[in-house]
Amino acid sequence: MFHLLSSFLFFATTPPPLPPPTPQEFVRPQIVRPLPGSLNTVPVFNSNSPELVLEPGILLSTFPATGTTHPQAHLDFPLEGRFDIFAHHVAKAPTPDDLRTLYLGVIVDNPGREAVKINILQAVSYLSQPDAPFIKLDPFLENSDGTIYAGPGSRVMGEILRGWHQIQFPFLMTIPAGERQMLLNLPIPVKDFDPPINGRSSYLRLRSNGRVYLASLAMFAPKDEEGNERPPTLAEWEALLQTGDLAKPRDRAPTPPNSEGSSFLYGRVAGVAQGSQWEAKLTDRSEVDFLTIPDRGQIISYGISTLDRGTLGTEQIQSAPMLARYPDTAYKAHGNYGIRYSLNLPLYNPTEAMQTVTIALETPIKQDEISTGLRFFDPLPTNTFFRGTVRVKYTDDGGILQTRYYHLVQRRGQEGEPLVTLHLQPNTQRSVSVDLLYPPDSTPPQVLTIQTLK
Structure with missing residues (x-):
């Protein structure tokens, strides 16, 4: 009887679980650069609406x-x-x-x-x-x-x-x-x-x-x-x-790209898009073949799948243009589902000291303009914005060529864990390749981030 009464009192007095804490935004000071290169011209029969x-x-x-x-x-x-x-x-x-x-x-x-x-x-x-x-x-x-x-x-x-x-x-x-x-x-x-x-x-x-x-x-x-x-x-x-007629129900019609209202509906794609791969070499300038790592404690990011009203301050829209489309479907292939990003980073340490450098894929909060940096959440919300595999190729600190695959699941506003960590010796250069196919059911934009640790 005592045990039954104790159990009753426990369940009767246990308070309901607390709601999850509200995500709070924070700004990470840094530079965001447009991604060099461009989409190729391979047409993509894109059936998603x-x-x-x-x-x-x-x-x-x-x-x-x-x-x-x-x-x-x-x-x-x-x-x-x-x-x-x-x-x-x-x-x-x-x-x-x-x-x-x-x-x-x-x-x-x-x-x-x-x-x-x-x-x-x-x-x-x-x-x-x-x-x-x-x-x-x-x-x-x-x-x-x-x-x-x-x-x-x-x-x-x-x-x-x-x-x-x-x-x-x-x-x-x-x-x-x-x-x-x-x-x-x-x-x-x-x-x-x-x-x-x-x-x-x-x-x-x-x-x-x-x-x-x-x-x-x-x-x-x-x-x-x-x-x-x-x-x-x-x-x-x-x-x-x-x-036959077009399959139903039809998705909601998209907002025209030049509209000025606060709400913006991208729409789903049904048509032929132009571009199946974005291949780029990330360097300081087009006339040099190296990418200088950030100063200690500093961060540089490059936009991935940036889009209308989500260029992260770069003014670069990577969405594939449409060569043919239905009037009630997306004006561009926003999200670039299935498009391969093949990026080479020839990292260069110009200093006289060894530097520790990390590379990560991240999902900042979408914004078109930035002032001091990217915005993230802590704690994170529940909605997933990226779900897929990324491949990295690099020569490790022991001189061995590595090929690694990582599956990432990121929520909106989530900072990424390092895909690669390198210890770059003074005045040396080492390349890292990052490849991914932008997965369906993800929500752009993302960034590729290079950070030099303090």
């Missing part, structure tokens, strides 16, 4: 509009040579009893009079469930074997970064003159998941020796004679391409 697909239809079509039922759904933009495909969409049961599987299809058309060969240089596609669920991970984890990820975007970009290619995709497609083939025909199931929602991220790097048209499409799985779901056929995809 609508993100949530509840009704079948056309997600993105570069086909000509002639003879189609809904000409406004076709952008008439052929692709040839090097181009990439990025697709990121979510399926959700429209009603609790409607658990049909949504299929994502990418169809390729050869309009010419000769066969076209498409080299599939890399191709990776994953579902949220069960392939890559959004699990809670520590902010900084070594990811040497590629088994650490959270979400399909994180997993896909990590594998493309490593040069991997999924066995389900061939390395070569040959499309006869005037014919079409399916490049992707993959399910996004919702049945047996709680809640009944799922997503799929895909990224493909391609090279074509002739002109082709592409379309990404969404369709609920047809059924066979026994009433079981089956993949759609090429003929069924072609019928949807011919008669």
Whole structure:
């Protein structure tokens, strides 16, 4: 009886848990520089709007509009040579009893009079469930074997970064003159998941020796004679391409770039963006081949994925421009999902003393102008703004070439842990390479930070 009474009194008098402390901003004095270099000109077939697909239809079509039922759904933009495909969409049961599987299809058309060969240089596609669920991970984890990820975007970009290619995709497609083939025909199931929602991220790097048209499409799985779901056929995809309208529900329309209001909606991307990689050598000036490290206790950062109203004082918008788009979708590829950043830092210590230098990726609070430095939070809020793998290559203090992969999870306003720590001897230079593919489900901007410790 005593024990029961003690337990009752304990539970009766235990106060409710305190709410988490409110994040407080602080300013870190430092310099922020624009990132040297620029995006390349490789076009990217970027299918990300609508993100949530509840009704079948056309997600993105570069086909000509002639003879189609809904000409406004076709952008008439052929692709040839090097181009990439990025697709990121979510399926959700429209009603609790409607658990049909949504299929994502990418169809390729050869309009010419000769066969076209498409080299599939890399191709990776994953579902949220069960392939890559959004699990809670520590902010900084070594990811040497590629088994650490959270979400399909994180997993896909990590594998493309490593040069991997999924066995389900061939390395070569040959499309006869005037014919079409399916490049992707993959399910996004919702049945047996709680809640009944799922997503799929895909990224493909391609090279074509002739002109082709592409379309990404969404369709609920047809059924066979026994009433079981089956993949759609090429003929069924072609019928949807011919008669279908844009898939729904439509995402909210973006704010025009030159608008002056306080609110600004970037919108989601559906179109052909220009640029698949940002390659740069970070130096003091364009005419020199070294980057002088900051003075002791000082910090220099370079913007990563800066965007309209988020240039961090650099006035540099890195968002890929759109070569073709739908009127209700993003004006630029804000976020640069899937774009590879390949950055070389030839660090130089000009002093007569050994200096300890760190390099980190960070997620400061978005701002367009800065006065004395970047803003961060302490304690951190709960919302995640970056989730993906970063690769660093460098020669360590023992003279050994290192290649390291780290999976980062960063919240809004989070300072980053060092990816690399170097002890630079007096009057010496050592290079560090940093590579990442900007992962879907992240929110820009980020910075690459070089700090010389006191």
